[in-house]
Amino acid sequence: MKKNIAFDNAQYLKMQSEHIRERIKEFGGRLYLEFGGKLYDDFHASRVLPGFQPDSKLRMLLQMKKEVEIVIAINASDIEQNRMRADLGITYDTDVLRLIGLFRKRGLYVGSVVMTRFTGEPAAVKFQKRLEDLGIRVYRHYPIEGYPSNPSLILSEEGFGKNEYIETTRQLVVVTAPGPGSGKMAVCLSQIYQEHVRGKEAGYAKFETFPIWNIPLKHPVNVAYEAATADLNDVNMIDPFHLEAYGVKAVNYNRDVEVFPVLNAMFTQIFGKSPYQSPTDMGVNMAGFCIVDDEAARRAARQEIIRRYFNERCKLRQGMSDADAVYKLELLMHQGDLTEDERPVIAKAREIAEKTGEPAAAIMLPNGKIVTGRTTDLMGPCSTMLLNALKSIGRINDEILLLSPTVIEPIQHLKVDHLGNENPRLHTDETLVALSISAATNPTAELAMTKLSKLRGCEMHSTVILSQVDERTLKRLGINVTCDPQFQSNRLYQK
Numbered sequence: 001m002k003k004n005i006a007f008d009n010a011q012y013l014k015m016q017s018e019h020i021r022e023r024i025k026e027f028g029g030r031l032y033l034e035f036g037g038k039l040y041d042d043f044h045a046s047r048v049l050p051g052f053q054p055d056s057k058l059r060m061l062l063q064m065k066k067e068v069e070i071v072i073a074i075n076a077s078d079i080e081q082n083r084m085r086a087d088l089g090i091t092y093d094t095d096v097l098r099l100i101g102l103f104r105k106r107g108l109y110v111g112s113v114v115m116t117r118f119t120g121e122p123a124a125v126k127f128q129k130r131l132e133d134l135g136i137r138v139y140r141h142y143p144i145e146g147y148p149s150n151p152s153l154i155l156s157e158e159g160f161g162k163n164e165y166i167e168t169t170r171q172l173v174v175v176t177a178p179g180p181g182s183g184k185m186a187v188c189l190s191q192i193y194q195e196h197v198r199g200k201e202a203g204y205a206k207f208e209t210f211p212i213w214n215i216p217l218k219h220p221v222n223v224a225y226e227a228a229t230a231d232l233n234d235v236n237m238i239d240p241f242h243l244e245a246y247g248v249k250a251v252n253y254n255r256d257v258e259v260f261p262v263l264n265a266m267f268t269q270i271f272g273k274s275p276y277q278s279p280t281d282m283g284v285n286m287a288g289f290c291i292v293d294d295e296a297a298r299r300a301a302r303q304e305i306i307r308r309y310f311n312e313r314c315k316l317r318q319g320m321s322d323a324d325a326v327y328k329l330e331l332l333m334h335q336g337d338l339t340e341d342e343r344p345v346i347a348k349a350r351e352i353a354e355k356t357g358e359p360a361a362a363i364m365l366p367n368g369k370i371v372t373g374r375t376t377d378l379m380g381p382c383s384t385m386l387l388n389a390l391k392s393i394g395r396i397n398d399e400i401l402l403l404s405p406t407v408i409e410p411i412q413h414l415k416v417d418h419l420g421n422e423n424p425r426l427h428t429d430e431t432l433v434a435l436s437i438s439a440a441t442n443p444t445a446e447l448a449m450t451k452l453s454k455l456r457g458c459e460m461h462s463t464v465i466l467s468q469v470d471e472r473t474l475k476r477l478g479i480n481v482t483c484d485p486q487f488q489s490n491r492l493y494q495k
Contacts, residue, residue, distance in 0.1 A: 006296035007051035007287075015286040017063045020205075023284055024067075024171055026275070027203030030195065032188040033284070035176040036208035040102050045209055047480065048224045048301040049291065050457075057207070061108060061174065069111040069170035070103055072096055073177045073187045076115045076124040085179055089472060093127050095178040100136065111168055112137040116183030119143065139164040141183065141190060148186075151265045160193040180232060189266060196270050203275065204267075206256075206282045211236045213250045213280050214288040220301035220336060221291075222251055227308035227332050230325040242278035250280040302336065303459065303480070306343050309333055310482035314465050317485040343482065345461040348372055350484075352381075353463040359488050361385040363460040363479065365392060375425070378408045382462065382470045383431040389455060390448040402445050403434050428473040455479055464488045 024031045037045070039057050046054045053059065061068050075083075078092045085095050100110050113131055115124050118140040128138045141163040144154055153159050166187075173191070175184045188204050195202035210225035222236050239252040241260055256279040263282075267274040276282050291297050309329040315321035333339075340346045345362040348370045352360035358375035361382050365371060371392050373385025387402050396402070411430055415421040426434065432452075439446035456478030463484050466474070474481050 004293050004296035005051040006291060006293045006300060007049040008290045008292045009051055009053050009056055012052070012056060012286060012290040013060050013063065015289060016060045016284070019284050019286055020060075020172065020207075021064065023203070023205050027201060029201030029203070030168065030171055030173060031203050031205060032173050032175060032191050034184045034188050034204070034206045034208075035174055036184070036206065037210065039174075039176045040099060042209065044224075044228055044304070045287075048221050048304045049287070049297055050300050051292075052287075057209075058103075058106060058108075062106060064172065065108055067171045068174055069109050069168055069172070070174045070176060071111055071166060071168070071187065072099060072113045073116050073175055073182045073184050074113065075182050076118040076121045078178075078182070079115070079127050080121040080123045082123075083179070089468070092178040092182075093123075096131075099176070099178070109170070110136070111170075111173075112139055112166055114139045114141055114164075114166060114187055116141045116186060117143045137167070139166050141187060148259050148262045151262060151269060154189075155193055155266060155269050160190040161197070163190045163194070165194045165198075166191055180229075189263070193266075193270060204282070205284050207284050208256075209285060209287050211251045211253055212288040213239070213252060213283060213285060215251070215291070217249075217251050218335075220298045220305065223332055223336060224301040224304040224308070225253075227305045227329055230308065230312060230328045230332075231321065233324075233328070239278050239280045242280040245277035250278070252279050256282075302338055302342060305329075305332055305336060306338055306340065307480060307482050309338075310340075310485075313485040314483050317465065317487070343459065343461065345370060345459055346482070346484075349461045349463050359462065359464040361460060361462045363389050363455070363458050365389060365458060366454060378405065378412070378425060379431060380423075380425045380427060380467075380470070382428050382466065382474065383426050385460070386428055386431060386455075387435070387448070389458075390451050393451040393454045394447045396444055396448060400444055402442075402448050403431070403438060407434050407438055427467060427469045429469055432473070452477065 041054045043054050045052045074092055074096055083092045103110050113136055131138050144159045147154055175187050177184050192202050192204055211222040217236055217238060226236055235254045236251055237254055239250045242250040260279040264274045312321055312326050312329050316326050345364050349360050349362035352372045352374050356374050359381050361373045363371055363385055371389045373381040373388055375381050376384060391398060412424040416424050435445055435449060439449045458479050460479050461482050464486050465483050
């Protein structure tokens with residue numbers, strides 16, 4: 001499964017920063033830029049557009065960091081309900097702290113945090129105090145009845161007017177969030193209204209990488225976005241306002257198209273005339289101009305759709321999704337003529353599982369070779385697969401043991417006899433720790449350790465739902481994982 005570079009990241013950074021500067025000039029003052037998707041670690045984009053760096057958006061902002069101020073939005077109910085970022089396994093409020101640290105470390109100015117739709121949630125009040133104790137300014141925005149379909153109320157003292165005005169100091173105010181549903185657009189619009197009331201000029205633009213407006217509606221990269229948001233029921237569509245205004249087809253998604261007439265009315269009421277003719281006009285996304293190998297992007301996106309399908313089925317099996325999301329992904333698979341045969345690691349892992357009667361795993365290496373892992377008395381299938389993969393990449397004789405039983409057995413003794421774990425087999429994190437210790441005295445183990453980075457971007461499949469620790473470790477290694485929606489034996493909880 002060859003992976004060619006599909007995306008020119010350097011060109012993207014240049015074009016994107018230039019386009020945003022042009023938009024700032026158009027408004028002649030301050031620009032509130034809503035950042036959709038992940039600002040720091042956009043792994044979805046890096047998977048469907050090989051060559052796109054996960055921190056590309058951050059790098060772009062660093063090119064203009066003297067002009068940038070970051071405001072982080074978080075929905076108060078997400079704090080109260082301990083909403084999780086599934087890709088990182090942390091709560092949204094914890095992610096706010098993580099993002100602040102990351103942005104500051106890179107030299108970006110974080111001006112404040114705004115809690116949206118605040119109704120007195122105790123956990124949100126507690127989180128605000130924690131932030132303020134850390135010296136971080138916090139503002140509260142409140143629910144508005146009928147938002148966004150009642151402009152006359154929204155653009156009044158009982159609407160945006162009751163929100164706390166966010167004090168900002170720089171030309172470009174980037175509004176980002178831990179995840180969807182955080183109220184980023186409402187924060188931007190509230191600020192534009194409040195700036196106008198204060199006699200200041202300010203504009204709004206939207207930075208949403210997907211769907212990409214200037215590639216076909218049914219391009220796999222755009223379909224992969226629908227797959228990624230199956231639980232939100234987002235649907236890509238041709239922007240009817242853009243088509244009417246310019247006679248040009250542009251791709252957008254249902255929520256932006258549905259809300260545009262209301263936004264247009266707001267802009268007209270605030271500015272006297274709307275600066276935009278379509279929801280696509282609001283965007284500043286140059287990604288489509290930076291795809292340099294369309295076929296490579298199509299292949300990568302097709303893999304992402306298949307991965308999303310398997311992952312959603314596993315979530316359904318674990319009670320973390322619903323049948324509607326799985327059904328939508330089945331439709332996307334069918335519409336794209338996609339089958340699991342396009343992911344050969346699936347058949348290989350199942351073949352080993354059928355032979356052994358135990359869970360198995362398979363990974364495709366950068367050279368196209370598929371390496372497998374089976375369940376043993378000492379290690380789980382992901383662990384044996386990792387060691388076998390490192391051997392193959394390092395051209396280490398298959399008969400050589402990277403970890404001897406004398407290294408593994410004390411770890412098993414600790415797990416079972418002292419930590420009360422029923423499963424004596426080594427998980428992937430324990431296997432890697434053991435390998436790193438062995439590398440201090442074993443040159444072959446040291447060689448294997450140097451090949452870990454080669455696993456990034458490799459495709460892998462497990463015949464059972466992974467334990468949390470295995471899933472987390474494999475994600476940190478950058479391995480793209482799918483699993484059959486089956487628990488190991490009758491164990492409904494994997495740890």
